[in-house]
Amino acid sequence: MTKSNKFSPEVRERAVRLVQEHRGEYPSLWAAVESIAPKIGCVPQTLLEWVKRAEVDAGERPGTTTAEAQRLKELERENKELRRANDILRTASAFFAQAELDRKLKS
Structure with a gap:
């Protein structure tokens, strides 16, 4: 069973960029994610996973x-x-x- 992608890659990239740009305005990454997720229309946990994946892909976080x-x-x-x-x-x-x-x- 494949999971459907409700959000396009462009929306994901924009959401991750928003979190990264406004991260300094919040006390933690989670606070930034909780604030931005409703604006994108997704749950915070999903946005957090996108951010983590982007950080791994950029080499900022360890992982595959x-x-x-x-x-x-x-x-x-x-x-x-x-x-x-x-x-x-x-x-x-x-x-x-x-x-x-x-x-x-x-x-």
Whole structure:
């Protein structure tokens, strides 16, 4: 099940930029997020996640960047496909080896 993206990337970027620009006007990051989230039309927790993700992508916060996560996902998918192909080839090889043995015994 995929979650729908209610907000466009442009809205997300604008919201994150607003938080970053006005962060100094509030005592904490959470206070800035709580103030700006209703103006964007999202819940504060969602906006906080966007801000954290933007900070990770910018290298300001430790963690896996969006690009790295996407690349890892692609590699895992490719690995899964290769394992499946190897299983098919292994099964086919065993089948043909057995068929060759059966043919030699009948001769």
